Amino acid sequence: MTTSTVKVAMLSFAHLHAVGYATILKALPGVEITVIADDNAERGQQFAQMFETQWVPSIDEALAMDIDCVVICSENVNHKPMTLAAAKAGKHVLCEKPLATTVEDAQEMIAACDEAGVKLMTAFPVRFNSSIVALKDAVHSEHFGATLTVMGRNPGTNPGGWFVDPALSGGGAVIDHTVHVVDVLRFIYGAEVTEVYAQSGNKLAGGVSDDTGLLMFKLSNGVPVSLDTSWSRPSNWPIWGGVTLDVIGEFGVLFANAYNNNYDIAETTTPSYTWQAVEHTGDPEMVTAFIEAVRNDTDVPVTGVDGLRALEVALAAMKSAETNQLEPVTQA
Amino acid sequence: MFMSTQDSAGKRPATAEELASRPVRFAIVGTGGMGGTHAINLAGSPEAEVTWLVDVDTDRANKLSAHIGGKVTADMDEAFSSGDVDVALIALPTGLHRMGVEAAAKHKIHVFCEKPIARTNEDAMAMTQICKDAGVTLMVGHVVRFFSEYMRIKEQLEAGTLGDIAMVRGSRVNPPVMERSPWFADVEVSGGVVLDLMIHEIDTFRWMFGDVERLFAHGLSFTDWHTKRDHAIASLTFRDGTIAHCEASWAHSAFRTSIEVAGSKGLAKHSSFDSSTLIFEPSTGVEYEGIGQQSKQFTYMRPVVTPPHLRELLVFIDCLRTGKPVPVDGDEATRTLIVANAVLDSMRENRVIEFNEDGTVKQA
Numbered sequence: 001m002t003t004s005t006v007k008v009a010m011l012s013f014a015h016l017h018a019v020g021y022a023t024i025l026k027a028l029p030g031v032e033i034t035v036i037a038d039d040n041a042e043r044g045q046q047f048a049q050m051f052e053t054q055w056v057p058s059i060d061e062a063l064a065m066d067i068d069c070v071v072i073c074s075e076n077v078n079h080k081p082m083t084l085a086a087a088k089a090g091k092h093v094l095c096e097k098p099l100a101t102t103v104e105d106a107q108e109m110i111a112a113c114d115e116a117g118v119k120l121m122t123a124f125p126v127r128f129n130s131s132i133v134a135l136k137d138a139v140h141s142e143h144f145g146a147t148l149t150v151m152g153r154n155p156g157t158n159p160g161g162w163f164v165d166p167a168l169s170g171g172g173a174v175i176d177h178t179v180h181v182v183d184v185l186r187f188i189y190g191a192e193v194t195e196v197y198a199q200s201g202n203k204l205a206g207g208v209s210d211d212t213g214l215l216m217f218k219l220s221n222g223v224p225v226s227l228d229t230s231w232s233r234p235s236n237w238p239i240w241g242g243v244t245l246d247v248i249g250e251f252g253v254l255f256a257n258a259y260n261n262n263y264d265i266a267e268t269t270t271p272s273y274t275w276q277a278v279e280h281t282g283d284p285e286m287v288t289a290f291i292e293a294v295r296n297d298t299d300v301p302v303t304g305v306d307g308l309r310a311l312e313v314a315l316a317a318m319k320s321a322e323t324n325q326l327e328p329v330t331q332a
Numbered sequence: 333m334f335m336s337t338q339d340s341a342g343k344r345p346a347t348a349e350e351l352a353s354r355p356v357r358f359a360i361v362g363t364g365g366m367g368g369t370h371a372i373n374l375a376g377s378p379e380a381e382v383t384w385l386v387d388v389d390t391d392r393a394n395k396l397s398a399h400i401g402g403k404v405t406a407d408m409d410e411a412f413s414s415g416d417v418d419v420a421l422i423a424l425p426t427g428l429h430r431m432g433v434e435a436a437a438k439h440k441i442h443v444f445c446e447k448p449i450a451r452t453n454e455d456a457m458a459m460t461q462i463c464k465d466a467g468v469t470l471m472v473g474h475v476v477r478f479f480s481e482y483m484r485i486k487e488q489l490e491a492g493t494l495g496d497i498a499m500v501r502g503s504r505v506n507p508p509v510m511e512r513s514p515w516f517a518d519v520e521v522s523g524g525v526v527l528d529l530m531i532h533e534i535d536t537f538r539w540m541f542g543d544v545e546r547l548f549a550h551g552l553s554f555t556d557w558h559t560k561r562d563h564a565i566a567s568l569t570f571r572d573g574t575i576a577h578c579e580a581s582w583a584h585s586a587f588r589t590s591i592e593v594a595g596s597k598g599l600a601k602h603s604s605f606d607s608s609t610l611i612f613e614p615s616t617g618v619e620y621e622g623i624g625q626q627s628k629q630f631t632y633m634r635p636v637v638t639p640p641h642l643r644e645l646l647v648f649i650d651c652l653r654t655g656k657p658v659p660v661d662g663d664e665a666t667r668t669l670i671v672a673n674a675v676l677d678s679m680r681e682n683r684v685i686e687f688n689e690d691g692t693v694k695q696a
């Protein structure tokens with residue numbers, strides 16, 4: 001293991017996960033946030049100040065600097081141009097999910113990184129969450145037996161902004177919240193989704209994007225799954241949302257609630273009642289894993305293909321919600 | 333003395349006036365888990381009297397009779413022709429509901445039939461028609477409509493405080509029941525966990541959101557697992573665009589229910605476990621004889637003022653006495669059953685099922 005400093009460029013703070021990732025990067029030894037590139041000057045400057053680094057308006061300026069890798073937290077449609085530019089500049093990429101908004105875009109991103117010899121990691125922090133890691137062990141233990149059914153949920157508050165503009169996000173709640181749980185299931189079972197039925201709606205916010213989604217799908221190991229992707233948490237919900245998995249097994253039921261490690265607090269000032277994280281695991285482990293892969297030139301633990309597989313399910317689900325039919329999920 | 337309704341002038345159903353003038357006389361047909369509960373509730377109510385306990389297992393009926401009184405017979409016709417029955421409460425295994433309801437209707441006796449109304453849609457439609465033709469009132473025991481928590485949420489929906497409803501979830505989990513009542517183990521006979529438990533969510537959501545437009549379901553009912561445990565999940569889309577997720581399970585260790593209703597102006601949810609008001613936690617390492625059957629188990633409960641199973645019967649009695657329409661008649665219960673059977677078909681055949689406006693299944 002080398003001790004050299006890993007230099008990171010943050011490309012866009014459009015997705016506010018960037019704040020969490022930057023906070024983790026800032027605290028990691030041997031890591032430097034060299035630059036923040038953001039075409040939104042006010043936002044870029046604000047976060048540059050917060051993370052004590054410089055701001056540049058264009059990613060080209062950032063990519064021309066002495067950096068090792070980039071963390072992309074742009075609007076979903078901009079993942080592709082930013083990833084292609086980073087690959088061309090020879091920089092490793094950690095890209096926010098969903099990897100892209102079309103299968104073709106994701107394939108192009110994967111191919112470009114392969115050809116350039118740079119690592120491409122999809123930001124799937126939930127599979128690094130300690131309860132999900134423990135769940136993986138538990139479902140494979142003989143005490144649990146066969147998995148018979150899984151019910152997943154990734155509900156949240158409506159993020160608004162570009163998330164509800166399909167031209168920028170590629171969809172709405174279904175594309176936003178399908179991919180985490182699908183990735184977790186692929187991680188746990190090493191299986192692919194084979195077919196999906198989904199229904200979606202936009203009655204919560206009444207916007208152009210979907211804000212409600214319910215998927216029913218099957219894994220290649222035969223396990224049936226349901227997944228609720230809805231932005232069903234009201235804006236004054238005590239927490240942003242969560243990820244839960246109920247796994248019905250031969251000898252019992254496992255209930256995972258990945259972001260339940262909270263304390264409840266009621267303040268007489270606004271917001272009056274919230275659930276605040278005691279310790280939410282996943283993000284630090286994921287960011288660290290990316291940095292260590294860059295530092296040590298090892299494989300990233302979550303690949304671009306992982307991002308593509310999850311995206312394929314989300315896109316098939318969106319199609320099913322249109323056709324009201326079971327749609328096959330094919331792996332490109 | 334009460335007037336016999338089966339007098340020489342020919343049988344006729346007990347009239348509203350007769351029933352308003354005295355306690356309503358019930359024959360409990362099937363004195364198992366559900367029939368026993370109804371019998372005990374009714375025996376404790378001044379509005380009702382349990383005159384007969386009918387069960388092929390007369391030992392079981394006799395045991396109940398020792399507690400609450402009532403004549404015992406294995407032959408329901410004996411009870412129905414005795415002249416002291418106004419209402420037959422049918423709590424037989426589901427596949428026998430039609431037989432019980434038909435027998436009661438033949439004797440011009442009003443009927444309260446446990447849910448599901450029947451195993452097959454054809455039986456349900458025939459039973460409904462037979463009761464109409466006989467001029468007897470039929471109500472089906474979709475009891476969740478009488479649980480306070482579901483009634484409160486229904487009130488919220490009617491008041492519109494949650495806005496436009498988009499996503500709802502309902503869950504009903506239970507330990508396996510096949511050891512206690514083996515007829516449940518054969519899905520063709522009982523309809524498995526879908527007709528036992530999920531039918532409650534289906535009926536409750538139909539009550540709240542109207543008719544179903546399409547559905548898709550997964551589950552264990554048609555796999556080799558179903559004789560030991562059963563579990564089903566379904567996605568229902570209602571005509572008003574509401575999307576529902578239903579879970580029904582015979583794979584857990586304790587009974588729990590939950591509901592969550594998310595709308596454009598807010599969210600309401602309830603979980604029987606989270607809202608328990610009395611919990612018993614057994615100590616380990618101590619021999620404790622404790623509080624009956626469940627002394628060795630973690631037990632939770634919510635004592636209720638009026639048990640929902642009694643509330644539904646008091647409403648039924650009130651309808652009989654006033655001529656008001658019953659809240660769940662044969663047609664209503666049939667529409668719920670058609671959806672539940674479609675869940676089973678979807679699960680068995682792995683296909684999406686669409687419904688016509690009149691609640692019937694669209695042929696593929």
Ligand SMILES: NC(=O)c1ccc[n+]([C@@H]2O[C@H](COP(=O)([O-])OP(=O)(O)OC[C@H]3O[C@@H](n4cnc5c(N)ncnc54)[C@H](O)[C@@H]3O)[C@@H](O)[C@H]2O)c1
Binds near residue numbers: 364446447473
């Ligand atoms: N609404 C609810 O909450 C609820 C709960 C449980 C059951 N149920 C319904 O109640 C019905 C009965 O279920 P259960 O759990 O009480 O079953 P159970 O097996 O405990 O009881 C059925 C009883 O019927 C008797 N029986 C069978 N065949 C008979 C016949 N030909 N004549 C007379 N008696 C006969 C059996 O001996 C048994 O005592 C089912 O339709 C079920 O769906 C409703």
